[in-house]
Amino acid sequence: MRIGELADRAGTTTRTLRYYESRGLLPARRGGNGYRTYDEEDLRALRQIRTLQDFGFDLEETRPFVECLRAGHPEGDSCPASLAVYRNKLSELDALIGELTAVRKKVGAQLERAEQAMDALATEESEPPRCELTPSEE
Template sequence: MRIGELAAQAGTTTRTLRYYESRGLLPARRNGNGYRAYDEADLRLLRQIRTLQDFGFDLEQTRPFVECLQAGHPEGDSCPASLDVYRGRLAELDECLARLHEVRDRVAAQLARAELRVEAEHPGGPEPHCELSTNHAKTKES
């Protein structure tokens, strides 16, 4: 298949395919008339790259998976280098989640402190209204 067909089937652009080619991720084969020629294996390779990018992998992190496919493995993640990339990405995600949990805990603590202050300042009364509040503004207009 030609580059336009491959791009359409892979859900990407010809420009992206040329970029992958320049980075050595997509083989640059030419047929007799000089057009780039691709096959189903190239489509599978592109789908692997797209899936990994959807998971947040950068383009360079996809290289071991591409090389694994090109080496003839039916799945791009069955090689040791691919597994190492998975492990590294999982460690990055775990670290990110830990940071998010820490921030969430700090925001929750700040909210609790703010609610205590509001209750102390207005015991049993209604919550204070902001002048910019849409409900308050509608009340003033009525």
């Protein structure tokens, strides 16, 4: 198949395919007429790349999966190098989850402090200061 058909079937653009070719993720085969030619295996590799990128993998992290497919394995993640990429990505995700959990705790503590401060102001006899964002009562 030609580049336009591959792009359509993969849900991407010809520009993206040329970029993948320049990065060595797609073969640079040419037919007798000089046009790029692709096959079903190339489509399979592209789908693998797209799936991984949807999961947050960067383009270079997809390389072991593509190479695994090109080596004839039924799945792109059935090679040791692919498994190593999965492990690294899980470690990155765990670290991000830890960071987000810590930030969430801090924001929750700030919210609790602010709510307690507002409750304390509301119980005082004097009128609490108005927030700039509170609509005026006229």
